[in-house]
Amino acid sequence: MTINTDKLDKIVADAHRNKAERDKSYREQALKLFPWVCGRCSREFDLRNLRELTHHKDHDHFNNPSDGSNWELLCVYCHDHEHQIHADAIAAAEAGHLLEEKKHREATHNPFAGLKDLLEKKGN
Ligand SMILES: [Zn+2]
Ligand SMILES: [Zn+2]
Structure with a gap:
Protein backbone atom coordinates (compact mmCIF):
# COMPACT_ATOMS: atom_id res chain seq x y z
CA MET A 1 0.00 0.00 0.00
CA PRO A 35 -12.31 49.35 20.90
CA TRP A 36 -9.04 49.06 18.98
CA VAL A 37 -6.92 49.67 22.03
CA CYS A 38 -4.50 47.34 23.76
CA GLY A 39 -6.05 46.09 26.99
CA ARG A 40 -2.73 46.41 28.80
CA CYS A 41 -0.78 49.41 27.62
CA SER A 42 -3.71 51.29 26.04
CA ARG A 43 -1.86 51.73 22.77
CA GLU A 44 -4.30 52.70 20.07
CA PHE A 45 -4.56 50.85 16.81
CA ASP A 46 -5.66 51.57 13.31
CA LEU A 47 -5.90 49.54 10.14
CA ARG A 48 -2.17 49.72 9.49
CA ASN A 49 -1.10 48.10 12.73
CA LEU A 50 -4.13 46.05 13.54
CA ARG A 51 -2.30 42.80 13.08
CA GLU A 52 -2.17 40.51 16.12
CA LEU A 53 -4.49 42.60 18.23
CA THR A 54 -6.35 39.68 19.73
CA HIS A 55 -5.74 37.19 22.40
CA HIS A 56 -7.64 34.32 23.99
CA LYS A 57 -7.90 34.82 27.72
CA ASP A 58 -7.82 31.10 28.42
CA HIS A 59 -5.24 30.58 25.65
CA ASP A 60 -7.60 28.19 23.91
CA HIS A 61 -7.94 29.27 20.31
CA PHE A 62 -10.90 26.92 19.88
CA ASN A 63 -12.84 28.67 22.61
CA ASN A 64 -14.52 31.46 20.67
CA PRO A 65 -17.77 32.46 22.35
CA SER A 66 -19.70 34.92 20.19
CA ASP A 67 -20.02 37.39 23.06
CA GLY A 68 -16.24 37.73 23.02
CA SER A 69 -15.89 36.81 26.67
CA ASN A 70 -12.76 34.80 25.95
CA TRP A 71 -11.14 37.53 23.90
CA GLU A 72 -8.95 40.37 24.86
CA LEU A 73 -7.27 42.85 22.55
CA LEU A 74 -3.58 43.05 23.18
CA CYS A 75 -0.79 44.64 21.19
CA VAL A 76 2.11 42.47 20.01
CA TYR A 77 4.32 43.41 22.93
CA CYS A 78 1.74 42.87 25.64
CA HIS A 79 0.59 39.75 23.85
CA ASP A 80 4.07 38.24 23.87
CA HIS A 81 4.46 39.29 27.47
CA GLU A 82 1.15 37.68 28.40
CA HIS A 83 2.08 34.44 26.70
CA GLN A 84 5.48 34.47 28.36
CA ILE A 85 3.80 34.84 31.74
CA HIS A 86 1.45 32.02 30.86
CA ALA A 87 4.32 29.77 29.75
CA ASP A 88 6.25 30.64 32.89
CA ALA A 89 3.23 29.94 35.05
CA ILE A 90 2.79 26.54 33.47
CA ALA A 91 6.48 25.76 33.87
CA ALA A 92 6.40 26.93 37.48
CA ALA A 93 3.24 24.99 38.22
CA GLU A 94 4.71 21.89 36.67
CA ALA A 95 7.98 22.30 38.55
CA GLY A 96 6.08 22.88 41.78
CA HIS A 97 3.87 19.90 41.14
CA LEU A 98 6.83 17.65 40.43
CA LEU A 99 8.55 18.88 43.55
CA GLU A 100 5.45 18.19 45.64
CA GLU A 101 5.19 14.76 44.13
CA LYS A 102 8.83 14.05 44.85
CA LYS A 103 8.42 15.17 48.46
CA HIS A 104 5.29 13.12 48.79
CA ARG A 105 6.99 10.05 47.40
CA GLU A 106 9.98 10.47 49.68
CA ALA A 107 7.76 11.02 52.69
CA THR A 108 5.49 8.10 52.03
CA HIS A 109 7.70 5.67 50.23
CA ASN A 110 8.61 3.19 52.88
CA PRO A 111 8.58 -0.42 51.75
CA PHE A 112 7.88 -1.52 55.30
CA ALA A 113 5.10 0.95 55.90
CA GLY A 114 2.06 -0.92 57.06
CA LEU A 115 4.08 -3.93 58.06
CA LYS A 116 4.51 -2.60 61.56
CA ASP A 117 0.79 -1.97 61.88
CA LEU A 118 0.12 -5.40 60.54
CA LEU A 119 2.40 -7.03 63.05
CA GLU A 120 1.02 -5.01 65.92
CA LYS A 121 -2.51 -5.92 64.97
CA LYS A 122 -1.58 -9.57 64.78
CA GLY A 123 0.03 -9.34 68.17
CA ASN A 124 -3.24 -8.30 69.79
ZN1 LIG B 1 0.00 46.66 24.72
ZN1 LIG C 1 -2.74 35.05 22.83
Missing part, protein backbone atom coordinates in the same frame (compact mmCIF):
# COMPACT_ATOMS: atom_id res chain seq x y z
CA THR A 2 1.31 3.46 -0.84
CA ILE A 3 0.62 6.52 1.18
CA ASN A 4 -1.30 9.08 -0.77
CA THR A 5 0.73 12.17 -0.06
CA ASP A 6 -1.52 14.34 -2.21
CA LYS A 7 -4.40 13.51 0.06
CA LEU A 8 -2.27 14.15 3.13
CA ASP A 9 -1.16 17.48 1.71
CA LYS A 10 -4.77 18.42 1.14
CA ILE A 11 -5.73 17.50 4.69
CA VAL A 12 -2.88 19.59 6.06
CA ALA A 13 -3.74 22.47 3.76
CA ASP A 14 -7.40 22.27 4.80
CA ALA A 15 -6.47 22.28 8.45
CA HIS A 16 -4.33 25.37 7.93
CA ARG A 17 -7.08 27.10 6.00
CA ASN A 18 -9.70 26.23 8.59
CA LYS A 19 -7.53 27.61 11.34
CA ALA A 20 -6.86 30.78 9.36
CA GLU A 21 -10.58 31.21 8.71
CA ARG A 22 -11.49 30.55 12.31
CA ASP A 23 -8.87 33.02 13.56
CA LYS A 24 -10.00 35.59 11.02
CA SER A 25 -13.65 35.33 11.97
CA TYR A 26 -13.08 35.56 15.71
CA ARG A 27 -10.74 38.49 15.17
CA GLU A 28 -13.29 40.29 13.07
CA GLN A 29 -15.91 39.75 15.73
CA ALA A 30 -13.56 40.79 18.49
CA LEU A 31 -12.63 43.94 16.60
CA LYS A 32 -16.31 44.80 16.25
CA LEU A 33 -16.93 44.21 19.95
CA PHE A 34 -13.98 46.00 21.45
Whole structure:
Protein backbone atom coordinates (compact mmCIF):
# COMPACT_ATOMS: atom_id res chain seq x y z
CA MET A 1 0.00 0.00 0.00
CA THR A 2 1.31 3.46 -0.84
CA ILE A 3 0.62 6.52 1.18
CA ASN A 4 -1.30 9.08 -0.77
CA THR A 5 0.73 12.17 -0.06
CA ASP A 6 -1.52 14.34 -2.21
CA LYS A 7 -4.40 13.51 0.06
CA LEU A 8 -2.27 14.15 3.13
CA ASP A 9 -1.16 17.48 1.71
CA LYS A 10 -4.77 18.42 1.14
CA ILE A 11 -5.73 17.50 4.69
CA VAL A 12 -2.88 19.59 6.06
CA ALA A 13 -3.74 22.47 3.76
CA ASP A 14 -7.40 22.27 4.80
CA ALA A 15 -6.47 22.28 8.45
CA HIS A 16 -4.33 25.37 7.93
CA ARG A 17 -7.08 27.10 6.00
CA ASN A 18 -9.70 26.23 8.59
CA LYS A 19 -7.53 27.61 11.34
CA ALA A 20 -6.86 30.78 9.36
CA GLU A 21 -10.58 31.21 8.71
CA ARG A 22 -11.49 30.55 12.31
CA ASP A 23 -8.87 33.02 13.56
CA LYS A 24 -10.00 35.59 11.02
CA SER A 25 -13.65 35.33 11.97
CA TYR A 26 -13.08 35.56 15.71
CA ARG A 27 -10.74 38.49 15.17
CA GLU A 28 -13.29 40.29 13.07
CA GLN A 29 -15.91 39.75 15.73
CA ALA A 30 -13.56 40.79 18.49
CA LEU A 31 -12.63 43.94 16.60
CA LYS A 32 -16.31 44.80 16.25
CA LEU A 33 -16.93 44.21 19.95
CA PHE A 34 -13.98 46.00 21.45
CA PRO A 35 -12.31 49.35 20.90
CA TRP A 36 -9.04 49.06 18.98
CA VAL A 37 -6.92 49.67 22.03
CA CYS A 38 -4.50 47.34 23.76
CA GLY A 39 -6.05 46.09 26.99
CA ARG A 40 -2.73 46.41 28.80
CA CYS A 41 -0.78 49.41 27.62
CA SER A 42 -3.71 51.29 26.04
CA ARG A 43 -1.86 51.73 22.77
CA GLU A 44 -4.30 52.70 20.07
CA PHE A 45 -4.56 50.85 16.81
CA ASP A 46 -5.66 51.57 13.31
CA LEU A 47 -5.90 49.54 10.14
CA ARG A 48 -2.17 49.72 9.49
CA ASN A 49 -1.10 48.10 12.73
CA LEU A 50 -4.13 46.05 13.54
CA ARG A 51 -2.30 42.80 13.08
CA GLU A 52 -2.17 40.51 16.12
CA LEU A 53 -4.49 42.60 18.23
CA THR A 54 -6.35 39.68 19.73
CA HIS A 55 -5.74 37.19 22.40
CA HIS A 56 -7.64 34.32 23.99
CA LYS A 57 -7.90 34.82 27.72
CA ASP A 58 -7.82 31.10 28.42
CA HIS A 59 -5.24 30.58 25.65
CA ASP A 60 -7.60 28.19 23.91
CA HIS A 61 -7.94 29.27 20.31
CA PHE A 62 -10.90 26.92 19.88
CA ASN A 63 -12.84 28.67 22.61
CA ASN A 64 -14.52 31.46 20.67
CA PRO A 65 -17.77 32.46 22.35
CA SER A 66 -19.70 34.92 20.19
CA ASP A 67 -20.02 37.39 23.06
CA GLY A 68 -16.24 37.73 23.02
CA SER A 69 -15.89 36.81 26.67
CA ASN A 70 -12.76 34.80 25.95
CA TRP A 71 -11.14 37.53 23.90
CA GLU A 72 -8.95 40.37 24.86
CA LEU A 73 -7.27 42.85 22.55
CA LEU A 74 -3.58 43.05 23.18
CA CYS A 75 -0.79 44.64 21.19
CA VAL A 76 2.11 42.47 20.01
CA TYR A 77 4.32 43.41 22.93
CA CYS A 78 1.74 42.87 25.64
CA HIS A 79 0.59 39.75 23.85
CA ASP A 80 4.07 38.24 23.87
CA HIS A 81 4.46 39.29 27.47
CA GLU A 82 1.15 37.68 28.40
CA HIS A 83 2.08 34.44 26.70
CA GLN A 84 5.48 34.47 28.36
CA ILE A 85 3.80 34.84 31.74
CA HIS A 86 1.45 32.02 30.86
CA ALA A 87 4.32 29.77 29.75
CA ASP A 88 6.25 30.64 32.89
CA ALA A 89 3.23 29.94 35.05
CA ILE A 90 2.79 26.54 33.47
CA ALA A 91 6.48 25.76 33.87
CA ALA A 92 6.40 26.93 37.48
CA ALA A 93 3.24 24.99 38.22
CA GLU A 94 4.71 21.89 36.67
CA ALA A 95 7.98 22.30 38.55
CA GLY A 96 6.08 22.88 41.78
CA HIS A 97 3.87 19.90 41.14
CA LEU A 98 6.83 17.65 40.43
CA LEU A 99 8.55 18.88 43.55
CA GLU A 100 5.45 18.19 45.64
CA GLU A 101 5.19 14.76 44.13
CA LYS A 102 8.83 14.05 44.85
CA LYS A 103 8.42 15.17 48.46
CA HIS A 104 5.29 13.12 48.79
CA ARG A 105 6.99 10.05 47.40
CA GLU A 106 9.98 10.47 49.68
CA ALA A 107 7.76 11.02 52.69
CA THR A 108 5.49 8.10 52.03
CA HIS A 109 7.70 5.67 50.23
CA ASN A 110 8.61 3.19 52.88
CA PRO A 111 8.58 -0.42 51.75
CA PHE A 112 7.88 -1.52 55.30
CA ALA A 113 5.10 0.95 55.90
CA GLY A 114 2.06 -0.92 57.06
CA LEU A 115 4.08 -3.93 58.06
CA LYS A 116 4.51 -2.60 61.56
CA ASP A 117 0.79 -1.97 61.88
CA LEU A 118 0.12 -5.40 60.54
CA LEU A 119 2.40 -7.03 63.05
CA GLU A 120 1.02 -5.01 65.92
CA LYS A 121 -2.51 -5.92 64.97
CA LYS A 122 -1.58 -9.57 64.78
CA GLY A 123 0.03 -9.34 68.17
CA ASN A 124 -3.24 -8.30 69.79
ZN1 LIG B 1 0.00 46.66 24.72
ZN1 LIG C 1 -2.74 35.05 22.83
